[in-house]
Amino acid sequence: MTEWYNLSWNEVVEQLNSDANKGLTEEKVEKLQNSYGKNIIEIPKGNNILYIMLLQFKNFWLLYMLLIIGIYFYIGQVNEAISLFGILMLNIIVISFGESEREKEIKELQRLQSSQAMVVRNGATVKIAAEDLVVGDIIILNDGDIVPADIRLIEGDNIKVKEGAVTGEGYTVEKYSTKIEDKELPLTEVRNILFKSSAIIEGSGKGIVIATGTGTEIANIIGLVVENNEEGNMINKKLHSILNSFTVISIIISAFMAFIQLYILKGDIVDGFFSFAWAPIAFIPFSIFILIEIISYFIIKDFNKKGTVIKNLSVVENLSKINMICEDKVGVFSENYAHVKSVYVDDNLIGVEDLNLMELNEEFNTLNRVIHIGMLCNDTKFTNGEYINPKNDITEIGLAKFVRENNIHSLQLEGIENRVLTIPFDKDRRLMSTINRVDNNYRANVRGTVDSLLNRCTHLMKNGVEKEIAEEDIRKIKYADIQMSRMGLYVVGFGYRNYNYEPSINENLESNLVFAGLIGFYNPPLNEISNLIKKGRELNIHPIIFTEENKLTAESFGKKIGILNRVTRVLSAVEMDNMPEEDLNKIIGRMSIFSKLESKHKTKIGKHYKEIGQNLMMSGKRITDLPYLRISKVGMALDGTNIVNKLSDVLVKERTYESLLNIIISSRKIVNSLINIITYSFLCSLTAVIVNIASKLLGLGYVLNFYNILWINVITTIISSIGIALNYKNEEEYNTESIGKNIFNGIILKSIFKAVFIAAVVLGSLYLNEKISFLILNLCLIILSITFNKKHTSKSKLCYIFNAVVQLIYFIILTKPNI
Structure with missing residues (x-):
């Protein structure tokens, strides 16, 4: 996939030997289908309830009980035989319905497949079954369609899609056909490709199929889900095993009693059968x-x-074996909020208690500009006495709360200076940007991690005046970042860029920025978290923390709650990516905190701990989280998508370390x-x-x-x-x-x-x-x-x-x- 978004659509059409106007010929289609197969993701259909019921009779104890029922019929005790058969069938029905519920889970994945597609073939637009699509097909897309394959856009009219099934992000994304120059983009930023299973919310367009069936991005995710869906209901399997053991002992007892009846007490054959039959009823x-x-x-x-919603008792048994809880810091180990603690502007690091809040209402002021950017590049709303943020970003909420509580006029900026464009935050860029109308002009307001922001800044604001940024300025900014991080603060950088015209999404908006300042947010640990960690260790349960903070902030927090010592350390995603696999395997067991991870890193961590015999509990809510949720001994859904909820072991709406313990x-x-x-x-x-x-x-x-x-x-x-x-x-x-x-x-x-x-x-x-x-x-x-x-x-x-x-x-x- 990565090679297609770096090419113009003309080059893609040419490389795939297609025609943007006429599409493929039937001869080419047939040849491609013979070579690559249908546009189908093979998902097991699952067994029906009757088949599952028949499968139960492969268990030794059930076959033996059928033999006993037969003996009761033979010796004329029909009522007893019918009663026993009824109880056995009730057991089988109970077992089978439990098994069939598990089979239904995998069927949820079938919903990700579309049924029909509108394509151009031999110059004519025709509707075909989606499974008949091939690479190179020219496809027509309209509002309301489910994207049937991975498609490189050729042209689009205001196309907006929801692609959470693939990218894991629930917001609406605008798509366009322009070639993208950047290399190694995350899926969230590949704006000229539509992924199979995405839903078109608005607009229409035309594109060329670049991947079908098992070659699509969603197929990779489904493959991981199906691969890890074989464990089943282990409680039932163990109970069958126990009953089989009881049955072996029962046969010995039955044989002994039959021997006594026939050879010691000299009874007849009916008495012998009766002596043989009662023991299993009593013992099993x-x-x-x-x-x-x-x-x-x-x-x-x-x-x-x-x-807490759990599937069955097998999940309870798995929960009982958990000895490692791998969880996000916020809400589990720390409070679900953050407040402004300090700011860095004009070469000065200032604690919030020392701020001159009157200056924030002055028009030309660096601190005012920082707050200005922070509020415009912010999705928090104050409604009915509550701060609502769709991403639950505690820094955005914290800044909005700070502004409102201090009666700073910037609170009203969103209403006055309208937002016209948003580039959401993602874990690769680690930036969020908005374009807002300011007077008769426009401004890009950018917030994000300090390093990501500084790499895009050519100027800085100092004492309300813009000037070219110098090495000394960068050194001071980074030193301030380090100071705040060592204080345990989550540091956010703010920058901007002015335009005298309305910029478009196709421009590189996050470049040539003006650095404005930093804000340090403090996210306090939960009450009694240190004692809870000690209690967990007494129970042989060890915590692993995932955090979006940098290593210094993470270390400060880890030491404060007692999770770090001379042996345990913090490891970042960047270090994981650039470390040889052998070295990573040697040190990963000594890590207690992981910084700035993506789903792939969590999957790698989960695989490692599983290989060395650790039983992990991990949580997530997006389809991209499923790989590591399925690797975990217990995968916990956080009220996510329907598929994630169905395929996870446990569903919780809120959790803290105490509640998990x-x-x-x-x-x-x-x-x-x-x-x-x-x-x-x-x-x-x-x-x-x-x-x-x-x-x-x-x-x-x-x-x-x-x-x-x-x-x-x-x-x-x-x-x-x-x-x-x-x-x-x-x-x-x-x-x-x-x-x-x-x-x-x-x-x-x-x-x-x-x-x-x-x-x-x-x-x-x-x-x-x-x-x-x-x-x-x-x-x-x-x-x-x-x-x-x-x-x-x-x-x-x-x-x-x-x-x-x-x-x-x-x-x-x-x-x-x-x-």
């Missing part, structure tokens, strides 16, 4: 997926109340709670198995029948597990153990002891009454669930009480005499 907690879905509902609802801590507690629930399910199953084996060996028959076991598995276990889940806030916050990892290693011995104890109590109660013993078994299992926590919330207590009441009601129903 097959209702676990229903249980997890219920718990998921409560947990996700709880997160939503706190302003709380999300991770809550997730760790939830994971601990889930591990307890799995352990508890294992205990309930093991207890039921021991009761039945012991009663059979004691000659009492199988005390627990099919429906008794089903009651324990579906009612007692689920309600008690919900009680454990509702009590997650009282769990340990430091543990980062994975769900399902070595689940049997730590629990078997103590589980067997507890299960044997409960079984002994139940078997002892058989001498009273078999139905009483079943009630005692369920009450013991409820008491067992309570022991998983020392403290209990009111909701969990109500859950346990409700479970006990249900057991008593069921006991009364069982013991009620038949009338």
Whole structure:
């Protein structure tokens, strides 16, 4: 793409062997399509719900349960078989709908593809399917169209587009056909190319296709998204693995009981099958997926109340493993505002408390000019008592607030001296410019980083008079910049250029500027941020800060909050770009702050940390942020575009370092709670198995029948597990153990002891009454669930009480005499 915007449209048409008036011939089109294929970005269509349901039967435990259902049919227990089949199907439906939601995410990308295009072929204008476009096609574009390929403009009539899907910027951009001389422009500044998936908001024009399908810019972004969309719902996979392990043990138990029935007790084949079939029902907690879905509902609802939207429990587990938070400084580590702290004008560095504010209302004054530029080159509006800035630029808001609070007349300049043109800020130029009408003339007002501004200045204003800038002047300006940066200030430079005519966008407006001065803005750290960083480190969570400030300002802030020490440092994007990959890999792990990054730098940082085993949390809101969001263990959307929201793991509207820590801590507690629930399910199953084996060996028959076991598995276990889940806030916050990892290693011995104890109590109660013993078994299992926590919330207590009441009601129903 980069070679096309540096060429005139005539040269582009010539190089692509096309004709601006007649377009391509059908022969050329066919040849190009055979060589390069269709104008299609291949996006997986995803599986439908029925296919996903069928896929579940590849799991060993499900196939085994189908075998057990078949055995129940064979031995004539049809009702039992139907009941078991119904519960299994409910599990499968729950699993499949969760999986299908993930499949829908990728379908969001299909919306970026247009369906039709108006092209010139063989001298005639025809409408064709967008997928039939080829490089070299001459295309006609109109208001409301979705751009179907990457297109170099040939001519345009006031074309304005929104290209946020590619560039990540949400504002409207004006496009033109003029050749661009600058090299290596960011996509935001490539104004003579229309990118596939952009929307034409206004105007019309004609262009030539320079890239189709996988060769387009949007295809690069989509490729990264699809590449990183394979992880799926890991909780379900782990639960399948756990149930498979339970199944193996169950087969051993079933075989043992069948052997006893057939060869020790000399039973018939039906008795043998029955002995083989009951053990899986008792031992395999097959209702676990229903249980997890219920718990998921409560947990996700709880997160939503706190302003955090998560997809599923797999995201919660990933959040629990986070040990590195990579976030922007402003709003997360520092306040979401900045105020004017000092200014540099006329060779003087002046603190705001020493400013003579009366001078700001004088007509010919350097300080007045700096404020003048700052307010004209500013998108802040004061509406209904609030400062509104579409970019949330805290320096623009800070200056507007300073002007209003000090009753400086410049506040009204935007209304008096109309803005006629805007060149938005981007991270490559690091400048923002506006053209404003001043009296009967025009002025370019420019603000940006000091180095970027000075490189474009040929003069400076001193004591209200313009003069040619000298090396000594530049040295003093840079020294002032360093002084303010060391004070922890974000320094913004201001310059201007006068015109006696209305300049156009095609001119190099940001050249031959007059330097006016500097303003230093102070962005204070959040309260208690140092203590929060210490708390995070105790939890093995380390912060990485991304900032737009220069290295000196970043270092000052880092030392103030305690994130920098003798080992950790600050690294800038420029240093990253000019450093050999080997050197970067050696030092990047020692960095705590990164300065002036673009999305590509964040992606590189994310890849490095992922390769060395770190689990990152990162946030973004633009499509250009998706590559690093998908690399992260947890990608967090900041209320961005619909596609970004759908493809991210978490959606938050506001965040601070404290709120992020709380999300991770809550997730760790939830994971601990889930591990307890799995352990508890294992205990309930093991207890039921021991009761039945012991009663059979004691000659009492199988005390627990099919429906008794089903009651324990579906009612007692689920309600008690919900009680454990509702009590997650009282769990340990430091543990980062994975769900399902070595689940049997730590629990078997103590589980067997507890299960044997409960079984002994139940078997002892058989001498009273078999139905009483079943009630005692369920009450013991409820008491067992309570022991998983020392403290209990009111909701969990109500859950346990409700479970006990249900057991008593069921006991009364069982013991009620038949009338």
